[in-house]
Amino acid sequence: MKKRVMQTMTGAALLMTAGAAASGAVISTAGEAGIADFNAFIFGSAHLVNSSMEGRLAVGGSATINSYSVGTALSGGGGVRDDVIVGGSLVTGNMSLNSGGNVRYAGSHAGRAWVNNGGSAYQGASPFDFNAIRAELSLTSNTMASLSPTGTAEMQWGGITLTGGDASFNVFSVPGEWFGGANNFTINAPAGSTVLVNISGSSVDISNQGWNLQGVGAGTVLYNFHEASSLSMSGVGVQGSILAPDASVDFKNGSFAGTMVAANLTGKGSFAVAPFSGNIGGNAIPAPAGGAALALLGVMCMARRRR
Numbered sequence: 001m002k003k004r005v006m007q008t009m010t011g012a013a014l015l016m017t018a019g020a021a022a023s024g025a026v027i028s029t030a031g032e033a034g035i036a037d038f039n040a041f042i043f044g045s046a047h048l049v050n051s052s053m054e055g056r057l058a059v060g061g062s063a064t065i066n067s068y069s070v071g072t073a074l075s076g077g078g079g080v081r082d083d084v085i086v087g088g089s090l091v092t093g094n095m096s097l098n099s100g101g102n103v104r105y106a107g108s109h110a111g112r113a114w115v116n117n118g119g120s121a122y123q124g125a126s127p128f129d130f131n132a133i134r135a136e137l138s139l140t141s142n143t144m145a146s147l148s149p150t151g152t153a154e155m156q157w158g159g160i161t162l163t164g165g166d167a168s169f170n171v172f173s174v175p176g177e178w179f180g181g182a183n184n185f186t187i188n189a190p191a192g193s194t195v196l197v198n199i200s201g202s203s204v205d206i207s208n209q210g211w212n213l214q215g216v217g218a219g220t221v222l223y224n225f226h227e228a229s230s231l232s233m234s235g236v237g238v239q240g241s242i243l244a245p246d247a248s249v250d251f252k253n254g255s256f257a258g259t260m261v262a263a264n265l266t267g268k269g270s271f272a273v274a275p276f277s278g279n280i281g282g283n284a285i286p287a288p289a290g291g292a293a294l295a296l297l298g299v300m301c302m303a304r305r306r307r
Contacts, residue, residue, distance in 0.1 A: 035058075035133075035259065035261065036241070036259050036275045036276045036277075037055070037056060037275060038055060038056045038057065038058050038259055039053045039054060039055035039056060039057060039258075039259060039260065039271040039272075039273060040053065040057050040058070040059075040259070040260045040262075040265060040271060041058045041259065041260070041261045041262075042057075042058065042059045042060060042061075042260075042261075042262055042263070042264060042265045043060045043061070043130050043131070043133070043134040043245065043262070043263050043264075044059075044060060044061045044248075044263050044264040045059065045061040045062050045063065045088075045264050045265075046059045046061075046062075046063045046064070046065075046264065046265045046266070047063070047064045047265070047266040047267075048063075048064070048065050048066070048068045048265070048266075048267070048268075049064075049065075049066045049067055049068060049267075049268055050066070050067045050068065050268045051068060051267075051268045051269060051270045052068065052069040052070070052072050052270050052271070053068070053069070053070045053071070053072070053270070053271040054071070054072050054073035054074070054271060054272050054273040055071065055073065055074065055271065055273040055275075056070070056071060056074070056082075056083045056084070056085075056101070057070055057083070057084050057085070058084075058085040058086075058128065059085070059086045059087060059088070059265075060087040060088070060126070060128070060130030060131075060134075061087060061088045061130075061264075062086070062088040062089045062090070062091075062107070063086045063088070063089075063090050063091070063105075064090075064091045064092075065084075065090070065091070065092050065093075065095040065113075066091075066092070066093035066094065066095065066111075067093065067094045067095075068094075068095050068096075069095075069096045069097075069098070070083060070084055070095065070096070070097050070099075071083045071084075071097050071098065071099030071101055072098070072099075073272075073273050074099035074100075074101065075099055075100060075117075076099075076100055077099045077100030077101030077102070077117070077118065077119050078100055078118055079100065079101075079102060079118040079119050079120060080102075081099075081100075081101040081102065082101060082102045082103075082104040082127075083097055083099050083101030083102065083103070083119070084097060084101075084102070084103040084104065085104050085105075085126060085127065085128070086103075086104065086105040086106065086107070086126075087106050087107075087126040087128070087130055088105075088106060088107045089105070089107035089108045089109070089110075090103070090105040090107065090108070090109045090110075090111075091109075091110050091111050092109070092110075092111035092112060092113040093111050093112060094112060094114075095111075095112070095113045095114070096113070096114040096115075096116070097113065097114070097115045097116065097119060098114075098116045098117055099117065099119065100116075100117040100118045100119050101119045102115065102119045102120050102121065102122060103115055103119070103120075103121040103122070104121075104122060104123075104124050104126075105121070105122075105123055105124075106123070106124065106125050106126050107123075109121065109123070134245050134263075137243065137245045137261060138245045138246060140243075141224055141225075141226045141243055141244075141245055142226055144196060144198060144224050144226070144243075144280070145198045145200075145224060145226035145227075147171050147196070147198070148171065149171050149172055149173045149198075150164060150166055150169070150170055150171045150172075151163055151164030151165070151166070151170045151171065151172050151189070152164075152172075153172050153173060153174050155178045155181075155182065158181065158182055158183045158184065159182060159183065159184045159185070159186065160174065160178050160179070160182045160184070160185045160186070161186045161188070162174070162186065162187045162188065162189070162195075162197065163188045163189070164187075164188070164189040164190070164193065164195065165189075165190065166189075166190070166193060167190050167192070167193055168192075168193055168194065168279070169193060169194050169196070169279070169280070170189045170190075170193055170194070170195050170196070171196045171198070172187075172195070172196070172197045172198065173198045173200070174197060174198070174199050174200070175199075175200055175201060176199050176200050176201025176202075176203070176204035176225075176227075176228070177201060179199075179204055179205060179206045179207075179209070180205050182209055183208065183209055183210070184209055184210040184211070184212065185209050185210070185211045185212070186211075186212045186213075186214065187212075187213050187214065187215075187216060187221065188214040188215060189214075189215050189216045190215050190216070191215045191216060191217075192216075192220070193215070193216060193220065194220045194221075194222075194278030194279050194280055195216055195220060195221045195222070195240070195278070196222050196224060196278075196280060197221070197222070197223045197224065197240075198224045198226060199223060199224065199225050199226075199228070200226070200227050201227055201228060202227055202228060202229050202230070203228065203229065203230045203231075203232075204225060204228050204230070204231050204232070205232045206231070206232065206233050206234075206236050206238070207232065207233070207234045207235050207236065208234070208235040208236065209235070209236050210236075210237075211236060211237050211238060211239055213239050213240070217239075217274075218239035218240045218241075218257045218258055218274040219258075219274050219275060219276060219277045219278070220240075220276070220277060220278035221239065221240030221241065221258075221278070222240060222241050222242075222243060222276060222278060222280065223238075223240055223241070223242050223243070224243050224244075225242065225243065225244035225247055226243075228244050228246065228247040229246055229247055229248065230247055230248050230249075230250070231244055231247045231248070231249045231250070231262070232249075232250045232252070233249065233250070233251045233252065233254060233256070233267075233269060234251075234252035234253050234254055234269075235252075235253060235254055236254045236255075237254055237255045237256075237257075238254070238255070238256045238257070238258070239257050239258065239274070240257070240258050240274075240276075241258035241259040241260070241261075241274075241276040242256075242258065242259070242260045242261065242262065243261050244260075244261065244262045244263070245261060245262070245263060246263050247262050247263055247264075248262070248263055248264040248265075248266075249262045249263075249264065249265045249266070249267070250266055250267055251265065251266070251267030251268070251269035252267050252268065252269065253267070253268050253269055254269050254270075255269065255270050255271075255272060256269055256270070256271050256272065257271075257272040257273075257274040258274045258275075258276065259274075259275060259276055
């Protein structure tokens with residue numbers, strides 16, 4: 001018989017754990033527990049239909065998941081890893097989880113979910129204090145937005161081009177309105193460098209654009225929507241993680257490779273695993289916000305369950 005052991009960590013506790021990391025480590029996955037270990041970490045509600053997610057999903061409020069597969073690139077859950085975590089009620093219709101992980105919900109559950117390969121669906125309190133984490137990441141988002149650009153951003157002939165030359169850390173500022181008139185988006189930066197793209201605007205629409213990363217990979221790119229209350233994505237393949245703690249994301253269709261942190265999420269877009277492993281805290285973010293970023297995006301903060 002499996003015994004579930006839960007430890008809940010609030011934002012304050014996470015800040016305390018960040019002391020050592022904030023001196024200059026890397027924001028990355030740490031074991032199974034960092035936020036970067038999730039494809040989507042949503043503070044409010046989520047409504048996902050007719051698509052798939054390679055990684056894990058965490059939702060602070062209610063969730064509706066219909067004709068949708070989660071954890072398609074994961075295995076070895078062994079019935080002890082929670083691959084779907086819902087802090088409120090859960091409604092499922094033909095949802096499948098074949099990773100061997102569990103579906104965990106704090107409220108009620110209605111509908112059909114196929115949880116296979118040793119996993120199970122069970123009711124249990126959330127291991128996250130979503131409100132505290134959102135507050136800390138909102139602070140982090142605003143702090144990152146105050147950094148001065150180190151690279152150039154150009155909008156020309158329907159294309160947005162970001163060019164950075166620093167071998168370790170490149171910062172860009174892009175008006176959100178540019179995306180409404182663009183048909184392609186390119187980042188050109190040295191291989192192995194971390195790229196931070198601060199995107200302004202309360203409402204941003206990213207539609208029908210070709211995205212291209214040159215030199216860098218999705219794992220070291222972070223898009224910071226520090227002002228957004230709404231973000232629309234369709235007909236696009238976004239590469240890199242998104243931090244939009246106050247935005248409701250409408251992901252109509254397309255693909256996304258990275259970790260998405262947002263207020264709410266709806267749509268039919270597909271998610272691919274590309275955990276963020278860039279170095280932001282060690283480069284530029286002062287305390288206390290840097291500590292929050294490192295803790296919340298990287299260090300272990302989830303409940304562990306063991307036999």
